[in-house]
Amino acid sequence: MFSLVLASARTRLWQYAGVLVVVVMSSALVTVLATVLDRVHRADTGQAAMKSAESLLGLVGGTSGLTAWLLVVNTMSLVVQQRRREIGALRTVGATARQLRLQITGEALVISLVGAAAGAGIGLAAAGPALQWLVRNDVLDAGPTAGLSLPGFTAGVLCTTAIALLAAWTAANGPMRTSPIAALREAEAERRAMPPGRAVGALAMLGLTWAAWDWYGHRDGPHEAVNGAMALCLLLILSVWLLIPLLVRPIAALCAVPGRLLSRYSGTLAAANSTAATRRVAAMAGPVLIAAGLSAMLLCGNAVSGEVESRPVARTAAAVADRAAAVAERAEAPAASARAVPVRPAEAGAADAGQAGQAGHAGHEESRPAAAPERGDGGRAERQRDRNAVGMRILMTPLITFSAIGILNTLLLATRRRRQEFAVLRLTGSTRGQMLRMLGWESAVVVLSGLIAAAAVVAVSLGGLCARADLPAADLLELLPWGALAQVAAGCAGLGLLGVVVPGLLVMRVQPSRTARDVG
Template sequence: MLEIVLSTVRHRKAGFAGAFVALLCAAALVCACGILLDTGLRGSVAPQRYAGAPVVVTGDQFVHQTKVKKKGKVKHKAKAIAERAWLPASAAEKVRAAGARNVVTEVAFPAEIGSGAGESWGHGWESAALTPFTLREGRAPAVRDEIVVDAATARANGLRVGSRVRVASAEPGEYRVSGVTREALKDQAAIFFSGAEARRLAGHPGMVTAIGATGSKAAIAGALRGVRATVHTGADRGRAEFPGAERSRIKLISMGGALGGTALLVAILVVSGTFALSVQQRQREIALLRAVAATPRQVRRMLGQEALLIGLAAGPLGAAAGVPLAFWLRDRFRGLGALPANLDLVVSPFPPVAAGAAAIVAAVAAARVAARRTARIRPVEALGDAALTPPRLGAVRTVAGLLVLAGAVVLTVVLGGLHTEAAASPVTMLAAIVWTVAAALLGPVVARAAVAVLGVPLRAFPVGGHLAAANLGAGARRLASVITPLTLMTGLTATILFAQTTTGHAAVRQATEGTLAAHVAGPKIPHGTAEEIRRAPGVTAVTEVVRSTVRVGLQNYGVQGVTTAGLGATMDLDVRRGDIKDLDASSVAVSTTAASRLHVGPGDTLRLTLGDGTPAALKVVAVYGRGLGFGDLTADHDLLAAHVDDPRGAVLIAGTPPKGLPTVSAATLAQDTASANAEVNYIAMGLIIAFTAIAVVNTLAMSTADRARELAVLRLAGTTRRQIMRMLGWETLAVVLIAGLLGTGIALATLTAFARGMTDGGPSVPPLAHLGVIAWGALLAAVATALPARLAMRARPADAVGARE
């Protein structure tokens, strides 16, 4: 058996090359996604600012929920909060009481000099020992208007002792450099103020960001019992120092899992289609084996061993290629700010091994499924079956296709009821894939129906069109195999692209329609500057806007904090119930989507956790319609600003803004936000689109190359090369039209449900962009058909016929 397998692979290199490429790409994609997921699960960040403190105490960065299940089983869940949690300053005394030494408290707040890239934080000089920072020149800040800057900041801005520089923060001001440190941190700038000035700028009286100490972790944790605090040691101190990196790590888990799951589903579909086409092309060969007494088990075993051989070659190579692919993804995500520079990938043997194994299993399973019918036919029917296409689908395939079709309908209905992107995005991809699987299973039926319609206009064209119609009608199964990857690529590409445009355009439209102010300044305008703008001549109203994320239970909700004075002149939230004028520090307004999910309305109390972990119970005063443009919740500005890391935000200005103040339109600000979110999804899902494009080329090239004998017979019958190329051109056009219509239908069904749930409207599909998607598929199909055909026709017709015989 092994000798037959090796001989088959050796003599059918072109057919097996397509399966090899599909498996290699699948393994690379799954490996890269696995590395992202593994990084999310086990990735860590080394401490920098807290490197000199053996023990670091911070506020609890999680919201916790405990539920008692059946039989008394307790289940605990925790979700990360959006901002930095603060500690009461009195916790330092409890740490000292636990026997800790070198206890140091610190406050940290956003503060920048110039426009350098990366994070920049202000601190009190007393916390310099946490790194430790030491002075290279000058002295510690002694008065309010003095600062010490780190070596990198001094070098980048040309600062030295005695220089005066403006520091941007929640309360910007001009300071004199009293000292420069020897040290500089890799991923963040440090600006040190006097202790009193740092506490004033931080804006959290009686609170500290962290406590560093030397002592027993267990003793310190025991002393802090009853305080919402977490004790960190070793590498865990990096999580305390970089809460943003921790949140990114958690996002990688969901992103890697969703992307990896989608990639695996697409890979299985593509690989199955490739092997199905390969087995179709070998029906005569397999039929001959059955005719000479090969049993179905032997045929399945032969095909399984062929697939295993290809999988063993492609799986490890693809897994190895997945490692640099993961690093490429990391660099792209870092460039978009979705992944911090100090969170490195975790590269362990597990993802490559799992990806290689998945490729092998997918190959063997796909070959077994593809060979099921051919291996079971009776020997006496074998040769006839190879020569004649079955008139109808088998009962098993028909039932499977109808069941998958029903599943696609159910998923689409479910998608229409999902109102958050986190819930809707994976279901959107899954729905598009399931629709494509249904089309693949029922493909021959769809192909016959489509050919019956297209055959009429095709036969109007002599020779080329007539031959194309005849070939398409006789090869419904082959046509279905070719259509499936092109349908998948068209449907997935359109779904991915236009799901983003649907939410992005809806958000921009709502923000534009709801922003009454003619000018928007931002995004980091401090409260003092907003007050100056408010007093400027020609300004009729100013609304300060700060944004954050809160949790209701464990669910995330975007929230904006607004100043209510003059709100009616700058912002229209499309209030449906209640009155936004009643908004104050004890109340909140909710969007219609959030109100539906939370089952609240005007007069109800909404219990939530603010961005820094502070619980709040707010009265609902209004329900508004423009949640995509302005956030699910709207709260009082001062309430929200007191619980975010950076209280600076955008400013909406009605009237004439002061001269020299840079402003943008509301549409531009909303578009920038939507584009930043969309680009991350485009990069991640673009790999899957590229994979499906490779599958399209693979399948079409395999199908055309296998027709060398058919093309040779046509040439012996007197058909010219030009007529054959025209025939193939008409066939390709028919394939593109059928796949384009199927892919468009799949995308429209999915996007309509997505839009109904997310925007309560219809999908946003730019016609030219969608035509571009179909044109890209047409170009791939044309190239993958024309090149193999020209190569096949280089040989003399008699030689080609003889070789196939």
């Protein structure tokens, strides 16, 4: 069995190339974070430094680990889908579902161990510069020094291998439940877009989303409102990613309308391909949803959190100013009545003294709360903005890198497997230009499907934040980082076009008759 697994992994190395790259990067990142935590612990710089390092490890490692797991699951699902004919043939000649599941999981184990070991070595080399950068940017206190860390290396290898194995087991579990004849039939034509297990997982994730949102709703404060919106967005991204095989057909049909109108042959053919191959389009749009959704969640959350958390302070300052104005009006009232009502000289002197005392008390009431917030808030706000900027760079760098690799790998894998389809189209008279335009329209459908799903998720989350934090929609629209969001959308579009057109060009360089003969 082991020799069969090694031979199969070696022959399918091009399929696992994207998984291997994601595993290497994930292992390197986990190793860096675990090494930083270990060096901080050894330096014994205090509880504050330990809490900062633990928060960094938990936030960056959790976000990046979730992204890596989703991308590995997405790639493994596409690999297993493309092996449905092989799986059906092997089960027809007597192979059991357990044997095939162990073979696929064993291939993932071999790939993940090699990638995790290489990534852990890279992480140990990069941990020293990363630690110095964190200290230099005041993320960590001075004191920890660079050095090798056996716990960091072990954590990188074990965590990444566990992620890859769980992803492979999840991807291989669904197709093994179908009969051999059904597997052979579905290899030629898709009969159902949504596996039952994925549908159950999506319903469970939606229930968890509602429970988390309800739990945050019973907690007061702007900080809890922001955390609730971020948790809602993250869980909704997972739910929509699970449901995307059902959602992608109507979304793809809508996104294909411009292609139908502008290109009668290429656009119509691209629309037909997108609506017919639901699983393939869903697998290709999944990384776009993950990349755009998580990036927009972090960008919008960072932009809105400062405003939402400062609104109670602004309301308190306004209330203090109103109170001071009311006190000043009450202090002026006796003076006006004294001018209107005649009094004796002795009483006038006492009234003047009382008015002076009340005016002095009003001035004291007015100046005391107004001067306090201005002394230290400016420096604290600036330091917090700097920390937020550093934290955003730490979070966005691995997220963008993982997402870019996931998008390119999925699109390259899905397009390269369509060699026979391209050969048939070429043999029936389609030109290279028509084929490239078709691929361009298909990439537009894939990217738009992922971006529309991500935009819907982020809009729902921000709407919930507006309701919880009493923030008007007009103010929210002014706070959003539209330039950064446009860059995310443009990056996804560029990666989508690159991941579809480049392998299409490589496939179309081969003669159509030779391609059809080799695939057949």
